[in-house]
Amino acid sequence: MRRRKDYSDLLDVAIFIAQQQQTAGKLHGYRWMHLKCLQNNLRVPRDSVYEIMKLLDPGGMAARRRQRLKRRQYVSKGPDFVWHIDSYDKLKPYGIAINGCIDGFSRNIMWLEASTTNSDPKVIAYYFIQAVRRKKGVPKRIRTDMGTENTHVEQMQVFLRRNHQDELSGQKSFLYGKSTHNQRIEWFWGCLRKKVGQFWMDLFQNLSSDNESTSFCGTFLDKSLIQFCFIKLIQKDLDELAAMWNTHTISSSVNRLREGNRPLMMYTLPELFGCENQLCPVNTHEVNLCEEETTPKPEHPCDDTVKELCFDIMEETGDVMPDNAFSAKELYLSLRDAILEQL
Known part of the structure; x- marks a missing residue:
């Protein structure tokens, strides 16, 4: 055994953190940023990340320094004993609807999806059936x-x-309740807002406060263009958040195993x-029957007419789908101006 000394160059780490400060990464604390560095093949002590972030973002570091409340303990018999499903509506005014599911015992994320709606039961049922599969x-x-x-998921x-023999089979296998009981x-939605959501809320709010010719007014066209330009980038952020969340250390976990109390490890081991894992087996044919009653998430979640119009304009102008938030904003403004000129 020896102490790891093959650390990455601090300049590379500082450049990476500075780049993250230009994205939703500016919402991250130093522990989360340290994990992000490791997952991007940058080996660096956590203390070094802390010092770099103090230099690059002293205001953000100070704002995240707060007291924590002690809450009642949550008890679950094991992975897949309870799945918690809910929707996140903070981006809904801009046409982006998020739905997620988390395992109660391990806090492992089962799905985290951004689309045009989280109110259609068939769409939520599709997320559920894909997780079941x-x-x-x-x-x-x-x-x-x-x-x-949630009615389709319940059914x-x-x-x-219906044919399982345990005490929670059939009707007892689904439980409605107040949001405060879920x-x-x-709790995870608060983390999502701090790590990802606030960045997009601020960006869209800035669009709303621009001058009248380019501002977001909340019309059908505005929301469709937001979906076309931004939804894949938001989904990418959600996928990254889920991957990082599932591998981060749960410091408040009752089940302490040194560095092992991570959602993914608690779920799989x-x-x-x-x-013990509480997953209940299912018949593949019955899962297929359920899937026929769902609505799959489209490749480009957006109104079809607006989508075709956007692709036609992009073909004429030579624009391509954006790979970051700021190029997406430029594309949004360009497409909005071009479409309004044709109306």
Whole structure:
């Protein structure tokens, strides 16, 4: 055993962190940024990340320094005992709707999807069925709030659990409740806002405050263009957030295993924490039947007419799909001006 000394050059690390400060990364604390450095093949001590961020973003570091509240303990029998499903509406005024699901025991994210709606039961059911197909089973119980968007998930969960013999089979396998009781996913939305959501909210708010000729007014066209230009970038941020969240250390976890109390490890190796996986097997044919009643997420979540018009304009101007938030903003403004001139 020896202490790792093959650290990356601090200049490379500083450049990476400075680049992150130009994106949603400016919302990250030094622990999260340290993990992000490691996942981008930059080996650096956490203390060095802290000092670099103090130099590059002293205001942000000070703003994140706060007291924590002690909350009641959450108890679950193991992975896949309860899945918590909920929707995040902070970007909905701009046409972006987010839906997510988190495992109650491990806090492992089962899905985190951005689309044009989180109110269509068939769309939410599609996310659910895809997760069931990946996991080859359903959880013992699902908890959601009382929104109508969860009705299809309820019916499918009850249908797939109808022949199981445990005490939570059938109708008891789905539980409606207040949002305050859906604590696992509700807490995660606060993390999503701090790590990703606030960046996009600020960017879209700036669009709304521009001069009248280029501002976001909340019309059908504005929302469709936001979806066309930004939704894939937002989904990329969500995928990255989910990957980082699933591998970060849960410092407040009751099940302490040194560095092992990470969502992904707790989900895949519950025996290390004295628990067993609670996943319930399902019939593949029945899963296929359920999938026929869902609405898949399109490749370009946007109104079809607006989408075709945008691609036609981009072909004429030589523009390409953006790869960052600022080029997406330029494309949005360019497409909006071009379409309004034709009207």
